């Protein structure tokens with residue numbers, strides 16, 4: 001309903017109010033102001049716009065000013081209720097439901113309308129809540145990261161759950177094989193099926209009725225290991241996830257399934273034993289941990305954030321940074337100064353140009369880790385960075401620790417040492433004055449449009465996934 005039609009509805013109610021107050025029928029008032037009763041009815045119902053001359057005639061008969069008829073306020077409580085219900089029923093939230101609107105009649109009590117309006121108000125409230133704005137999403141993400149920081153990024157319940165599942169499937173040590181992942185699925189009553197036509201919006205689809213987990217074929221690039229995806233699908237079942245109530249809940253579930261998959265690929269007992277030995281040897285390295293468990297550098301680095309503080313008493317930071325310098329994944333409990341937006345979100349912010357997470361892109365040799373000491377306003381940090389490339393472009397994975405803990409890591413002898421004074425803009429955000437003078441007003445770059453880091457949670461049956469695609473997919477494979 002456009003604003004003007006809403007105004008017409010109020011105007012109609014005001015005309016009816018005056019007519020009824022003076023005891024006229026539609027035809028009687030119509031005769032006095034020179035229109036048919038049926039025309040007046042359309043005007044009272046907000047379906048037709050009256051001419052100003054007609055409004056003047058009606059106002060004269062009612063003994064009021066035209067401006068009173070044009071007041072935006074409903075004439076009484078009943079009219080206010082009717083207007084609100086008409087508006088709600090005309091809105092897109094209600095119309096999407098495909099339910100026929102209630103026709104308001106004279107005989108309908110105020111209580112009945114109040115009750116229906118209550119349902120509409122709740123429907124609209126839920127709708128607003130479900131559509132998280134990017135800002136709400138960022139806040140929820142930051143809150144989750146801070147909660148996890150308080151727990152050392154460590155979730156003992158999920159660690160135990162994963163170890164029990166692995167044990168039941170007969171896994172003892174070494175890298176987790178596809179075969180073992182299949183056995184784990186079977187024990188949950190699921191078969192893993194690889195298909196070419198998964199819905200675009202889904203990583204996997206679980207058919208609960210027929211006990212199947214559909215996964216993409218192994219040939220799809222993009223970094224998400226198949227084992228990890230299968231484990232994440234199982235985790236939803238094992239952790240008893242229900243449809244998330246809000247965006248925070250959605251993020252929590254996503255964190256938990258990622259956590260479970262990481263625990264299966266790098267089980268706590270064997271991982272901690274491996275890392276403790278490396279610490280003893282003063283030879284800790286993300287690349288060794290990665291290779292021992294057959295996972296990506298990113299997965300190994302992230303897993304270290306779960307275990308290093310809890311078991312080895314080492315605070316640390318983890319950064320995934322893309323070629324443009326934007327931070328796409330982050331964890332920190334060592335006070336490394338990081339850029340932050342007003343909501344406290346670090347994701348999407350640009351990392352300091354002096355950080356190895358960015359300068360490593362300039363290195364020629366990309367096959368091994370690079371090391372660096374960085375002096376910051378919060379002290380000196382040592383870090384190791386590995387760069388890589390996906391179809392989305394280049395990225396770097398960084399794991400670092402405060403100066404005092406560098407002694408446990410390979411690469412502690414690094415001679416490269418730089419100073420970062422970020423967030424002070426003179427650190428790396430501002431070009432030197434002479435360069436600025438040289439080019440000011442003589443350049444016009446065209447901005448690259450960045451993809452939204454956090455898109456709203458769609459309304460369908462499954463968060464983040466188009467449910468019509470999922471149902472069509474399941475139907476094809478049934």
Ligand SMILES: [Zn+2]
Nearest residue numbers: 352422427428
């Ligand atoms: Zn900087």
